[in-house]
């Protein structure tokens with residue numbers, strides 16, 4: 001702050017002039033802001049009033065994603081949010097000012113020309129950000145690579161350890177991830193597999209981007225061997241044994257997302273006109289979860305579960321290990337902020353994979369408050385929704401099948417995200433060895449996603465992990481208070497964290513609804529009478 | 545040009561929680577110029593191996609103090625071979641057996657398990673460091 005600001009160079013000034021006039025964030029006045037999420041099927045958006053005081057939601061809109069050219073759908077949503085005339089398109093952004101009907105009462109006079117609010121957006125279109133992880137030891141560098149990729153908002157297409165085999169390489173060539181995040185070896189540590197993998201990757205036909213984030217001693221050699229490939233070299237994700245250093249690789253993933261993945265389908269043009277950079281949708285969610293832990297005093301420790309049709313994502317903010325008499329941590333100390341993604345746990349596209357996981361469960365298919373689901377009914381439902389993801393339950397049995405699958409996603413996603421305890425008998429008595437994160441005391445759990453939003457009163461956590469059956473060796477939360485993102489705002493607040501971290505975090509928490517305690521729950525989940533997503537454009541006219 | 549330090553891995557094997565000697569060994573070998581990855585107490589064979597692989601360690605120094613050394617230490621050499629750590633040095637030391645077995649017998653037993661050198665509780669650490677350097681140099685010449 002004490003250095004004098006340099007005058008802008010001519011080129012910077014030129015670039016600034018090309019940008020639309022957007023409101024600058026202001027610490028003192030309330031600010032309007034738009035969050036957009038360009039998903040694979042729907043493009044959604046919301047207009048918020050942020051800044052100090054009580055942030056609130058003003059309007060929402062959604063439209064089917066225009067997959068051939070993404071800005072068209074985004075433009076439709078912006079047009080609805082800002083009350084712009086029907087002929088308006090996103091290409092008019094630089095020439096548009098804010099209509100007087102929008103966000104009135106902010107102290108401006110109505111004839112003042114007001115700039116458009118800042119527009120921040122995320123994208124999971126084109127299948128999201130697909131990353132393969134190549135590392136050395138599965139429990140060490142491979143696991144760190146997974147955690148880094150997940151926290152960058154990626155979906156993993158595969159993980160590979162030690163030396164890349166022919167079949168592993170063939171799999172990478174065939175699945176063509178956007179990025180191969182390649183690590184292994186501490187700095188000055190293991191070299192042989194890294195060297196061999198460099199040569200094997202050099203010969204492969206893989207043509208995406210390689211990020212090398214392993215043993216720094218090999219970096220020059222890797223650059224030489226892979227000179228003909230798209231390669232980014234960053235600092236080691238594990239420079240010393242057990243030490244995490246995820247940020248440089250995360251930043252590399254973000255840059256590659258912007259430079260290569262966002263190109264095409266018009267996202268780069270939209271970014272140029274809004275003056276903001278798109279973020280992968282799950283990375284925005286990760287940033288939102290972190291901002292909540294930073295800015296909301298009661299929310300320093302919590303878990304969020306994003307329940308989707310294809311994946312279930314778990315985010316935790318909590319220390320991994322809390323120590324205690326007779327407790328010892330084995331293996332990596334996992335990071336306080338962690339995201340995991342389960343590609344086989346989802347309510348629609350992944351329903352059949354999920355059913356296979358649930359088939360091995362020790363929890364019976366009937367449980368509190370739901371009509372029994374017979375295995376045949378469940379199988380029929382799974383087959384239908386897998387083939388037709390837009391299917392909605394039409395009977396109490398189908399409602400129950402859907403609820404059962406949702407609970408199954410939560411159960412397994414949480415169990416895989418959380419750590420475990422193993423009893424050990426020593427000469428002086430029993431002790432426990434912990435691996436992974438101890439989430440038992442985490443006091444709050446948030447469910448977000450289309451399904452929880454449509455069933456905010458359903459005790460999904462209780463269905464997933466009935467208190468009576470909770471196994472002591474699983475380090476899942478013991479008695480969290482459960483909340484639902486019933487307006488499904490979190491994906492739209494995520495992109496705004498980059499600019500308004502505190503206000504976005506406060507609004508994210510304020511917009512939650514508490515799940516009633518089990519005793520007061522309805523016996524049967526109420527039938528979803530409206531599918532929010534089936535309306536091409538839903539406009540809510542005012543705040544929460 | 546200065547050569548990068550040699551990586552070694554240190555830890556107390558099995559369910560042994562005697563931590564004092566382990567701290568002394570870490571401080572000593574660090575001061576001697578080694579890059580020490582100290583896994584602390586209650587270390588499983590798998591953890592030794594994983595750490596040795598990632599750090600590219602040239603030697604693993606195993607401690608056992610509580611009397612179960614024989615059971616805990618057996619099989620580590622075989623696991624190393626299985627994981628491709630073919631020429632890693634394995635040293636073991638501490639209170640390796642219960643009772644009054646003569647040291648020569650103890651040494652023979654652990655050498656048969658594949659440990660390169662075996663030390664008792666009152667070994668001289670300076671001698672250990674000298675032997676370690678000689679053994680490492682011999683390994684390098686063999687390469």
Ligand code: B12
Pocket residue numbers: 426427428559560561562563564565566568569605606607608609610611612635636637638639640641642643663664665666667672
């Ligand atoms: C303090 C102590 C404890 C403390 C440990 C506290 C702690 N955080 O460390 C407590 C009370 C917890 C404890 C518990 C037990 N203890 Co105790 N403990 C001792 C004691 C008194 C001192 C150990 C010590 O710190 N020594 C000082 C350090 C510097 O020396 P050191 O550990 O030997 O390490 C040096 C050398 O051995 C060598 N070295 C060690 N490893 C290696 C490896 C290599 C490669 C090399 C080159 C050298 C090397 O270098 C080290 C540094 O100089 C010893 C007796 C003794 N005087 O040694 C018994 C002793 C080790 N304990 C013993 C026993 C039996 C136990 C228990 C099983 C008792 C019980 N039934 O509950 C438990 C086991 C708990 C467990 N799961 O591990 C026995 C072991 C018998 C045996 N091996 O034959 C001993 C020898 C006492 C005895 N005479 O019976 N113990």
